Amino acid sequence: MESVSAEELLIEEGKSGEISAAFDALKETTVDEGPKYSQKTCRELARAIVCRNYGKTLLELAYLLVIASACDRRTNRYEEFFWSSGVARPSAFKGYIQYCQNLPAGIELVENGVTVQTDTESFTVTYSRMPFLSALLEFLMTTIGYADLNEHAEALCGGVPSRAVIGEAANGISRRMYEYLREHLPSAHTQRKTHLLVNFVNDRIGRNSGPDDIDDDALLEFWIDQSSDEDGSDFRTYPSVFQAGVELRKAMAHALDKFRMSGARSIGTDVEAGEVDPGDIEEAAEAIESDMSPLAALAVEPLESIKFLNGRETETATEIAHGPGIAIALSQSVFRNAVFGRAQSRITNALRHKRLTGNLIHEPAEKSYPARLEDYREFADRLEKSLLAVLHVLAITRRPEAIELAMTIRPDIDFGSLADDTSQEPEWQDSSVISISAVRAAERFYDYAGARAAGDDPLAALMADARKAFRSNARQGFNDDDLEKDEVVDSFAEAVPHLLSLRREVDAFVRFAASQEWDALFDSDTAVFTQQFQLLYGEHHGA
Incomplete structure (x- = not known):
């Protein structure tokens, strides 16, 4: 199995079961008996979503929805553009758009994409970005749901709306996305703290870090570095660093187990052939899915009523x-x-x-x-x-x-x-x-x-x-x-x-x-x- 970066481990571990299933569904989407989206596109989307780096991307998607609805002059709907354009490649989207006739005023084909001219802005969606934006749309349909997405997308259908309408549609989708991710991802503050420690360890060892690199020396050096920051830090106390190190090491180890299982070609006992032993899968799955520690279990009812x-x-x-x-x-x-x-x-x-x-x-x-x-x-x-x-x-x-x-x-x-x-x-x-x-x-x-x-x-x-x-x-x-x-x-x-x-x-x-x-x-x-x-x-x- 290819090496996995610390960032990929954190992305994997940070996802809830439901959001992981949505990404899996995206990777398994097929067209013409092959995958619709490349692994690179799926990885980039996962990184953008989990790291909450999707604000400007949703505005870009809103403009693409305007273009998509313009391609269907019969219904002025956007769905056909994404569902009938074949494998999500830049060339496929380019060919689909060029085949469309009589695009409305305000939409112009340029060398590297399509430009939308609104009342106050000229915005170009490049062909190279369309596979990613298509994957994002499909992810949104799976997570926030078609009805919520369409509630905001309908305003973008039928001609070129004003820049204000496009911006409001993008903001509406963003608000709904924020509500969804709040329930299915760690908080943005927690993510920033985690990445701060990961980046420090990566710089310290000069490569992508793994669970074993979160060690005693790394945590002490990180605390000295962060606690000395005159601008203030989330890691001024050593206990905060220690707890972050424990959680990061566990998260990376669990995520690595997931990658190892998903990277195996089959289940069996031939490790050299890339197989994973069934017992190893069961053991790893139990560790990954078990969220409650012994102390936490003893601290909730009905066990809390007995002072073990x-x-x-x-x-x-x-x-x-x-x-x-x-x-x-x-x-x-x-x-x-x-x-x-x-x-x-x-x-x-x-x-x-x-x-x-x-x-x-x-x-x-x-x-x-x-x-x-x-x-x-x-x-x-x-x-x-x-x-x-x-x-x-x-x-x-x-x-x-x-x-x-x-x-x-x-x-x-x-x-x-x-x-x-x-x-x-x-x-x-x-x-x-x-x-x-x-x-x-x-x-x-x-x-x-x-x-x-x-x-x-x-x-x-x-x-x-x-x-x-x-x-x-x-x-x-x-x-x-x-x-x-x-x-x-x-x-x-x-x-x-x-x-x-x-x-x-x-x-x-x-x-x-x-x-x-x-x-x-x-x-x-x-x-x-x-x-x-x-x-x-x-x-x-x-x-």
């Missing part, structure tokens, strides 16, 4: 739970954000209340990186206890989710001992028939919920730990009375995949961070951030 995590735990988890592999790839940035990002927040808060002291600038860090790593270890332990408490709830209420949770918490336990000897059980032909031995094994598992730890029985020990974790948890939702409510138990079961996903992220990061040396990195970062804080805030306290 307290406020401090949620704050700690937010520092490292950014999606699989993100925190590890940006591990130093995670610590910079947790330690010095928080320090900058203290500085700006003190500045806001006119309480800024030199100590906040010269000794900004309240904790070192190793100390913060210890906080992450402690959080991982508390998360494990919360999972044990959830296990007790699900086991005591005999919910099947308890079995999966137990096997995940203690994967070394041999759960096979719960099963019967299946040698005498018939071989069921119907796959929907549940094995009798499986049912009995599940019942035995649930019976352990009330058992005491005995001898060297690991399952009994697990259930004893789960019961102890539940008894010691006084948070909302973790009491015996709540277990009588089906909706509460349902919420516990629904939370399991989100809690396990969070656990995987946290454990993976803690294991990775524990293998690194952080003391020297903390010392060097302290010098960098202290110097930058002095530059940004020193004048406010006379330091």
Whole structure:
């Protein structure tokens, strides 16, 4: 597959499912058993739409609609021009227009296109622009709809209208387009911020960047560059840069997955032949379509009503739970954000209340990186206890989710001992028939919920730990009375995949961070951030 630029990745990731489908429909439009629009035209249109660079283009389209309606002297309509001119090529449009007879006054064929003379303006639409404008018209019909488009286009049919009428039609289409894109694209402000970071990274490495180029060094250099901007910046604080880096890295990675799948010639296991493994497609699709992080899922009803995590735990988890592999790839940035990002927040808060002291600038860090790593270890332990408490709830209420949770918490336990000897059980032909031995094994598992730890029985020990974790948890939702409510138990079961996903992220990061040396990195970062804080805030306290 050909290389993909950072801009193309952002264009792909920025589109909603509906707008992506509209672009796909455009690419799949055929005429004479071939594509109507070239790939280049489709790419240019996507770039113009997603980057919201279509204002002047809509005025150009309005003039082309005047020309198109003039070509059909029988109906004075514009549709036939776009639908009957064949493959969208400059030569095809030129030939179609030259074939038309008796064009009205005010419309003149020139060497490179067609000129429309209004009451106040002479405007030329070149043949080379007509394929793009034709694709834009088709895109508008798919997105804002034919009725809305035609409401403004009708004023352009039948002779040459005034410049004011043409401008109002273009503005009307633009307003409707703006309303549509507001629901299907990131805000223009967000896009500008994203492109600022992308362009910085591209300039830094001297080529188009990919997800792996959004790294620790790039984010630190970008923050120093942007925060030093005397004209002000959206990236004055390090946390804003870190969050932008996380979101950009994820967006580019997801978009790259889309490109890889769409660029494959077929689905299969022959990677060298350009095939994509079906399992890879399923995994990538799940990652792309899953918009809700574990923390976000736990923060909405009905799960929010149960305090699986307290406020401090949620704050700690937010520092490292950014999606699989993100925190590890940006591990130093995670610590910079947790330690010095928080320090900058203290500085700006003190500045806001006119309480800024030199100590906040010269000794900004309240904790070192190793100390913060210890906080992450402690959080991982508390998360494990919360999972044990959830296990007790699900086991005591005999919910099947308890079995999966137990096997995940203690994967070394041999759960096979719960099963019967299946040698005498018939071989069921119907796959929907549940094995009798499986049912009995599940019942035995649930019976352990009330058992005491005995001898060297690991399952009994697990259930004893789960019961102890539940008894010691006084948070909302973790009491015996709540277990009588089906909706509460349902919420516990629904939370399991989100809690396990969070656990995987946290454990993976803690294991990775524990293998690194952080003391020297903390010392060097302290010098960098202290110097930058002095530059940004020193004048406010006379330091």
